[in-house]
Amino acid sequence: MIVDILKQNKDSWDKVAHHFNGIDALPSFGPFTQSEEELNLFGHPTNQKVLDIGCGSGHSLLYMAEKGASELWGVDLSETQIEQAKETLKDFAAQLYCAPMEQDIGLPKVYFDTVYSIYAIGWTTDLKSTFELIYSYLKPGGNFIFSWDHPLYVHLKSQDGQIFLDGSYQDEGSITYARFKGEEAPVTIPKRKMNTYINELIKAGFTIECVIESDVSTNFDSIKEEVSDRYYSLYKARRFPTTLIIKAKKMNELTGVHLNNFS
Incomplete structure (x- = not known):
């Protein structure tokens, strides 16, 4: 079943990838969300080895390159996205792989200073x-930073400017959409609660540094708000966060403390 979902999602992403060229990429963490310039979660990536999970068109890696990262690595399910990322990063030596994030494809272990995922981690089937x-x-x-739809956001519907809860947040599982970005491109997206993300991070060994239910970026302060029933809208974002952002750290496995406590 998981193999079938991965193949379906890969085929559909290959078809719709052109809609996402440069979209949902650093310094943005998501729709209307505070940016890296506002949150400063990555600090100074100069000379860091970085890995992008769900690297898409490569624009987040380009951002990291321009900030001085020493090595650029990326993984994405879509061959079309990887080809676009190669074009985006043509002036840099980037290691790019077309593969599911759920699979061990032989990437180096205990190697990266930062692993991140901008609006991609929620696609994982595992x-x-x-x-x-x-x-x-x-x-x-090392740090792991990711952003994704706020887990409650999928249940928020808007009708004539009235926002209400639709369906059950308590029920986890998956949702299949017959069309994606207006095209005949079926996708299946897992639906998880916030505590599922947090607890799985803890079980994997991470220490949670911060959990952000993002405010609207100050970049939108001058934009007049209009009532909108679109899935993502400034109207909704000013009333409920579109995006969940989590920063976690891998502890020193020998001592159980952060290495930077002694730096």
């Missing part, structure tokens, strides 16, 4: 294995 793999890729003291 959250436990994905977080365990990410933990294995990181050096002790």
